[in-house]
Amino acid sequence: MTGLRIVGKIPVTRRTSAEKWYLKASSSLVNLRSQAVTEKPWGGVFRVETDHRVELFTESISFDHRLYQQDIAGSIAHARMLASVGLLTLDEADQIVKTLEQIREEIAAGKFEFRIGWEDIHMHIERVLTERLGDIGRKLHTARSRNDQVATDFRLWVRDAIDTLIPLIRKLQAAFVNRCEGDFDCILPGYTHLRRAQPVLAPHYWLAYC
Incomplete structure (x- = not known):
């Protein structure tokens, strides 16, 4: 198979129907842009403002x-x-x-x-x-692109949120450990599939969340 090499402009008489349609559509698009009233960056082809309910x-x-x-x-x-x-x-x-x-x-x-x-x-x-x-x-x-920007923002936000949550989680873990010290004599029923299975100490239960 040989490659197709096009040099210069295609003569008007040889343009396909698709090319003619594209040229006509492009011309209409320019005219619409000149009449646009919306201030939105993506709204260049619109001639009226976006309905407030849509916004x-x-x-x-x-x-x-x-x-x-x-x-x-x-x-x-x-x-x-x-x-x-x-x-x-x-x-x-x-x-x-x-x-x-x-x-x-x-x-x-x-x-x-x-x-x-x-x-x-x-x-x-x-x-x-x-x-x-x-x-x-x-x-x-x-x-x-905007997609690059959004993806970066989300990743940075999640990273920052994790940095904020880690010390709070450590405080919660410390609270569970401190609670264990006063509950060594507290015995609770341990459940398996909603049925009582064996007795366990309360500290065992608290540490399950650490």
Whole structure:
């Protein structure tokens, strides 16, 4: 089988029906974008705003706002990576990092406005970043998809949650051990398949949770 090599543009007279349809659709898409009124980044082809009931159904900012620290930490790391490979200048990266740090402080202080229409924490941070930095802020998403960003946020959040829970679990384990010291003379029935099987000491029962 030989490969097909195309050089230059395909003559108009030789375009297939599929190619003609694509050109027509692309032209219509440009016209729709010029008439778009929605401010959503994905809403370039829409000529009316999203129904508020749909926004209430699809929003996640009411619960994913808790990901703001991880989202900003991932974006700061990404900005520094882009600068290290020359896709951002050092000045651009510094501006992005400083603005992201300002946004993080504003959210932590309760001075950041959350809006249902902006859907999620990623959109909120991105929107404010680009409002303050313009095209420099938009460069942050070079070489990164939203799916990359979401997956990274979740992983970082779980890691941080584990770090928070470990000392609390250790405190709970210590409480069970301390309880054992006062319950050595307490005998309880041990159950197997909901039936009493043998007597066990209460400390044996407490330590089962450690």
